[in-house]
Amino acid sequence: MIKLKNIDKVYRTDKIETLALKEIDLEVKKNEFLSIMGPSGCGKSTLLNIMGLLDQPSKGEIYIDAEQVMTFKDKKLAKLRNKKIGFIFQSFHLINDLSVVDNVEIPLLYRKMSGSERRRRALAALEKVGLNTRTKHFPNQLSGGQRQRVAIARAIVGEPEIILADEPTGNLDSNMGQEIIDILHNLHKNENTTIVMVTHDEHIAKQTERIIRLFDGAMVN
Amino acid sequence: MIKLKNIDKVYRTDKIETLALKEIDLEVKKNEFLSIMGPSGCGKSTLLNIMGLLDQPSKGEIYIDAEQVMTFKDKKLAKLRNKKIGFIFQSFHLINDLSVVDNVEIPLLYRKMSGSERRRRALAALEKVGLNTRTKHFPNQLSGGQRQRVAIARAIVGEPEIILADEPTGNLDSNMGQEIIDILHNLHKNENTTIVMVTHDEHIAKQTERIIRLFDGAMVN
Numbered sequence A, B: 001m002i003k004l005k006n007i008d009k010v011y012r013t014d015k016i017e018t019l020a021l022k023e024i025d026l027e028v029k030k031n032e033f034l035s036i037m038g039p040s041g042c043g044k045s046t047l048l049n050i051m052g053l054l055d056q057p058s059k060g061e062i063y064i065d066a067e068q069v070m071t072f073k074d075k076k077l078a079k080l081r082n083k084k085i086g087f088i089f090q091s092f093h094l095i096n097d098l099s100v101v102d103n104v105e106i107p108l109l110y111r112k113m114s115g116s117e118r119r120r121r122a123l124a125a126l127e128k129v130g131l132n133t134r135t136k137h138f139p140n141q142l143s144g145g146q147r148q149r150v151a152i153a154r155a156i157v158g159e160p161e162i163i164l165a166d167e168p169t170g171n172l173d174s175n176m177g178q179e180i181i182d183i184l185h186n187l188h189k190n191e192n193t194t195i196v197m198v199t200h201d202e203h204i205a206k207q208t209e210r211i212i213r214l215f216d217g218a219m220v221n
Ligand SMILES: Nc1ncnc2c1ncn2[C@@H]1O[C@H](COP(=O)(O)OP(=O)(O)OP(=O)(O)O)[C@@H](O)[C@H]1O
Pocket: A134, A140, A141, A142, A143, A144, A145, A146, A171, A172, A173, B011, B012, B013, B018, B020, B038, B039, B040, B041, B042, B043, B044, B045, B046, B047, B090
C-alpha cells in the first residue's frame, strides 16, 4: 500500500544540516496496522509526513498503492492525498476561524456530497470521539485533548483507505486514549483501513500488528 | 503557597454555558509536589491557569504566598507572575519569530541581568533538556517533543518559586519524559520549588507527593 525505497531527508537551517532520515526502506502492506516508535527528535513525524505526501524526501522513491508518486505534480499529489489519506497531525492543525463541525467537514468538501450529508457524517465522527456537545465551539474554546479529538474526527470522517496518525493519544487520559485506539482498530477490521501510527506509548503500540523503531533517523531492527 | 477557596469557573459561548470548575477548595503547601489527574475536558488546564493568574475565576478567592490576589490590578498580577511562577503550557505557546534560545531568555528579561548572563542561563536550561544542538533553530524547525522541551526550559530558567506544568511529557518518549520529571524532582528537592503538575500518566503522578483528581469540574475524593 505504501512503499518507501532508500529514503533520505535532509533539513538545512542557517547553521545546521540535519539528516532527519537515513536510507529508510519500508513497506506497509494493504490493511496493515503498523506502529512507529522512537525517541523525541528521531524522525517519526518526518517519516509520516513523507508517507502522507506532505513533504518531499531529499532522495529515494515512494509508491502509494503501487503508483510511483515522485513524478506527480502538486495538483495530482493533492488529489491523491485527499482521496486516499486521512492525517492526524501531532499539533492538530485545526482552523481557528471555523467551528469544530466545520473543521471536521473539510475532507468531505472534495467529494460529490450534499451539505446535509456532509454535516450528518461530520456529526457522526464527532459522536464517535465523544464531542457531540462541542460541535459549535471554536478550537480555542476547547481543551487540549478535545482539540486532539477534533483532529481525529476530521481524519476518519471520509473513511480513507490510509490513516496516518502522529501521536493520536498524547493529550488524552488512558480511558479516552483506549477509546480512540478502539476506533482505529474497528476501522482496521471493518473497513480494511491501512493504519500507520506514531506513538510513545508501548501499551498502545503492542495492540497493533507490527512495531518499527527509529533511532537518529534510521530504522533499527 | 497557593490557596484556592470555593472557586467556580464558567465559560460562555454563543450556545453553551460550561461550568468548568465547581466549588474548588485546594491548598498547595510551600515545597509540595502535587499532581492533578482527570479525564480530557474535566477542567485541569482551567484550574492551572487560575492558579497561574492567567485567568480569573467566576467566583471564589485566590491567595499566592498568603497575598490575596483577587484585588490586584493587571500590572501587579503580571509582576507577581513573572517573579514567582514558571508555566509550562499544554500547547507550549512558543514565539515563532524568535529562536529557541531567545524564547528561553524571555522570563529573564524582567530581571536586572546582563545579556551575557541571560544567554548563559538560557543555554544551561536548554542543556538540561537535551537541546544544546538546537539553540538557533526556530520553533517550526523542531519536532513536537523538542518544542515541549523548549517550553520546559523557559519555565525553569528563572528558577521560580512555583512551577505549574500542564502535561509536560505528553509528546515525549518514556526515557525523555522521565528525564524531565527528574529535572522537576531536583528543583523540588534542591531549590524547594513548589510544583503543580497536570498529567495523564499514572506512572509519573505516582512519583509525586500527592495526587488530586478532577471529574467534570469538581474534585473527587
Ligand atoms: N475559552 C473557552 N470557552 C468555552 N469553553 C471552554 C473554554 N476553555 C475551555 N472550555 C471548556 O471547559 C472544559 C475544561 O477545559 P480544560 O482545558 O480545563 O480541560 P482539561 O482537563 O485540561 O482537558 P485535557 O486533558 O483535554 O487537556 C472543557 O470542556 C472545554 O470545552
